[in-house]
Amino acid sequence: MEGDASETLVTIKNIERELICPACKELFTHPLILPCQHSICHKCVKELLLTLDDSFNDVGSDNSNQSSPRLRLPSPSMDKIDRINRPGWKRNSLTPRTTTFPCPGCEHNVDLGERGINGLFRNFTLETIVERYRQAARAATAIMCDLCKPPPQESTKSCMDCSASYCNECFKIYHPWGTVKAQHEYVGPTTNFRPKILMCPEHETERINMYCELCRRPVCHLCKLGGNHSNHRVTTMSSAYKTLKEKLSKDIDYLIGKEGQVKSQISELNLLMKETECNGERAKEEAITHFEKLFEILEERKSSVLRAIDASKKLRLDKFQTQVEEYQGLLENNGLVGYAQEVLKETDQSCFVQTAKQLHLRIHKATESLKSFRPAAQTSFEDYVVNTSKQTELLGELSFFSSGIDVPEINEEQSKVYNNALINWHHPEKDKADSYVLEYRKINKDEEMMPWNEIEVCGTSKVVSDLEENCHYAFRVRAYKGSICSPCSRELILHTPPAPVFSFLFDEKCGYNNEHLLLNLKRDRVESRAGFNVLLAAERIQVGYYTSLDYIIGDIGITKGKHFWAFRVEPYSYLVKVGVASSDKLQEWLHSPRDAVSPRYEQDSGHDSGSEDACFDSSQPFTLVTVGMKKFFIPKSPTSSNEPENRILPMPTSIGIFLDYDKGRVSFYDMEHMKCLYERQVDCSHTMYPAFALMGSGGIQLEEPITAKYLDYHEDM
Numbered sequence: 001m002e003g004d005a006s007e008t009l010v011t012i013k014n015i016e017r018e019l020i021c022p023a024c025k026e027l028f029t030h031p032l033i034l035p036c037q038h039s040i041c042h043k044c045v046k047e048l049l050l051t052l053d054d055s056f057n058d059v060g061s062d063n064s065n066q067s068s069p070r071l072r073l074p075s076p077s078m079d080k081i082d083r084i085n086r087p088g089w090k091r092n093s094l095t096p097r098t099t100t101f102p103c104p105g106c107e108h109n110v111d112l113g114e115r116g117i118n119g120l121f122r123n124f125t126l127e128t129i130v131e132r133y134r135q136a137a138r139a140a141t142a143i144m145c146d147l148c149k150p151p152p153q154e155s156t157k158s159c160m161d162c163s164a165s166y167c168n169e170c171f172k173i174y175h176p177w178g179t180v181k182a183q184h185e186y187v188g189p190t191t192n193f194r195p196k197i198l199m200c201p202e203h204e205t206e207r208i209n210m211y212c213e214l215c216r217r218p219v220c221h222l223c224k225l226g227g228n229h230s231n232h233r234v235t236t237m238s239s240a241y242k243t244l245k246e247k248l249s250k251d252i253d254y255l256i257g258k259e260g261q262v263k264s265q266i267s268e269l270n271l272l273m274k275e276t277e278c279n280g281e282r283a284k285e286e287a288i289t290h291f292e293k294l295f296e297i298l299e300e301r302k303s304s305v306l307r308a309i310d311a312s313k314k315l316r317l318d319k320f321q322t323q324v325e326e327y328q329g330l331l332e333n334n335g336l337v338g339y340a341q342e343v344l345k346e347t348d349q350s351c352f353v354q355t356a357k358q359l360h361l362r363i364h365k366a367t368e369s370l371k372s373f374r375p376a377a378q379t380s381f382e383d384y385v386v387n388t389s390k391q392t393e394l395l396g397e398l399s400f401f402s403s404g405i406d407v408p409e410i411n412e413e414q415s416k417v418y419n420n421a422l423i424n425w426h427h428p429e430k431d432k433a434d435s436y437v438l439e440y441r442k443i444n445k446d447e448e449m450m451p452w453n454e455i456e457v458c459g460t461s462k463v464v465s466d467l468e469e470n471c472h473y474a475f476r477v478r479a480y481k482g483s484i485c486s487p488c489s490r491e492l493i494l495h496t497p498p499a500p501v502f503s504f505l506f507d508e509k510c511g512y513n514n515e516h517l518l519l520n521l522k523r524d525r526v527e528s529r530a531g532f533n534v535l536l537a538a539e540r541i542q543v544g545y546y547t548s549l550d551y552i553i554g555d556i557g558i559t560k561g562k563h564f565w566a567f568r569v570e571p572y573s574y575l576v577k578v579g580v581a582s583s584d585k586l587q588e589w590l591h592s593p594r595d596a597v598s599p600r601y602e603q604d605s606g607h608d609s610g611s612e613d614a615c616f617d618s619s620q621p622f623t624l625v626t627v628g629m630k631k632f633f634i635p636k637s638p639t640s641s642n643e644p645e646n647r648i649l650p651m652p653t654s655i656g657i658f659l660d661y662d663k664g665r666v667s668f669y670d671m672e673h674m675k676c677l678y679e680r681q682v683d684c685s686h687t688m689y690p691a692f693a694l695m696g697s698g699g700i701q702l703e704e705p706i707t708a709k710y711l712d713y714h715e716d717m
Helices: 002-014 042-059 078-085 124-137 168-174 221-226 237-257 259-328 335-343 349-371 389-396 532-543 583-591 708-716
Strands: 031-033 039-041 100-102 109-111 157-159 164-166 210-212 217-219 234-236 421-426 435-443 453-457 461-464 472-481 492-495 517-519 525-528 550-553 562-569 575-582 622-628 631-633 648-650 655-660 665-670 675-681 688-695 698-702
Touching: 031 042, 031 124, 039 042, 042 100, 164 168, 210 221, 210 237, 234 237, 237 259, 335 349, 421 435, 421 472, 435 461, 453 461, 517 550, 525 688, 550 583, 562 575, 575 583, 575 655, 575 665, 575 698, 583 688, 622 688, 688 698
Parallel strands: none
Antiparallel strands: 031 039, 100 109, 157 164, 210 217, 210 234, 421 461, 435 453, 435 472, 472 492, 517 525, 525 698, 550 688, 562 655, 562 698, 575 622, 575 688, 622 631, 631 648, 655 665, 665 675
């Protein structure tokens, strides 16, 4: 028995790493199961949500991302947590508004939905194992009876129905024979009491009795009848229990059967660790040798440069010294002047003439030098400034390099920027690279060199957030194989939108004509169907009837601030109008009669949309530009050329619209180059909506915001 107990103790202690919460790095306390199937302490979930919520409140936007989720987040005040823990709490100002946060275990974003923490299951199995571990760790500490009078006796059993521990005498007193309490379930002494029946977090009065195979979570019958799992495939709990237990048992038996192989691989890993340690020390020695060679070269060049500067300095000083001595000789009673004064005292004419001739030449030369004073040498050492900018940049990029790793290439077609930047790259030696480092930096208008930001990436694509609006950013990537690094890829320059991205979907109610327009389920794509109804309407063309435009608008209006959104017009589209319109103008368009004698003045036709030459100077409550037949038509303007060749441009792959509500201005952009194609004033006295109109066959696809889920989805595709 003692041997079995010690073996159990060793087994329990060996699984300690599985019982540690990835957030607090401590043993789990009331663990909850996240949608990604990882577990986290109940308290840690609240701390994460409250910390993220506080950070959003402090910054006022989503530009303040937390650091890596593996780092311990600062704990919110216990007072705030206690208020949330009180029974009957509801969503109010004290409740975290944030329901999405990165899982500390897998770093993927998890969304808790409307119910938040209340919608999560408590991991009772893990909680029981943690309690067994605690008991094994404190085997010498006995669990005392909860009902004994002081001093309490050591408990011998615990009642799962009463959630209390008892000694033999107290258990007989509180569970008398022949009563209902005598039927209670009891186990050995424990401090871990869990409910006998698992209840549904969505429907708190219903017990769990089914298992959703799609969501891989237990559900109740109400979840299946009319809840979120009504269209999902479910199975009975007993069947799920049997299936999962068989799979788990089979997998465990397989691992146990491979114990010899595992031990062999552990031995191999230990050898590899020793080899890695030796190779690491050898690599350090080689690196030191290379740097010492660089130091020697730098010292040699330093000595050479200093010698050249010293030689030049000595030569110049000698010249200055000679010039100083010459000028000192021009002073009275000194040098040349003193000598000339003595010569003047000579009375013998022959001797005087003999000496004075050469002396006169010297004095004449000195006189000329006084008239045009010029230093004998330069004081500046501009020619001796060492230019190390190129070498500094090379040394700054000094890293491990091997010609065996090819340079990654950024895929410009699949890389783009919207609310975030999505960078994709291709690597010919993909299987040989362990990881990549994506670098990016902002490019200032004065071309000031900003430091590179680095992100380590395991795959070949990455979403980069927190980029400033209306700025140029440079991106580059390099591959790593162990400690060996490839050269950086060619830089990709992207221009961020001029304003925050405005997210909306097409409105399926307001003015939507389902006879002519086809809207997908996600409401981010609309197509115009030029079908039988259009042919019937065309019969009236003999009496002056013209086919009208079918309008569709965004489901969210704008009442202030700057906003930017983008979309793609399908190349096959015949006529599409895009822009903005006020709520009152939309009411006029969507509820006015469709018959008119001329399309030029028909309000539904779009010919009064600001694209014509009428009312150039007046600010209208709408602006629509025409796109179609693979062309982008710039509206007429009194200040620019209105020749057709100057107003018709190739249709951009993606079109962006920038609305500055406060300044009453709308601009149309080529998204690929973030270039403004056309802008004008617009009356924003009412709520403004993104507006679209189609005639004939055509299609419009809204650009999808770039998120981590967007990346995962496209990788799966």
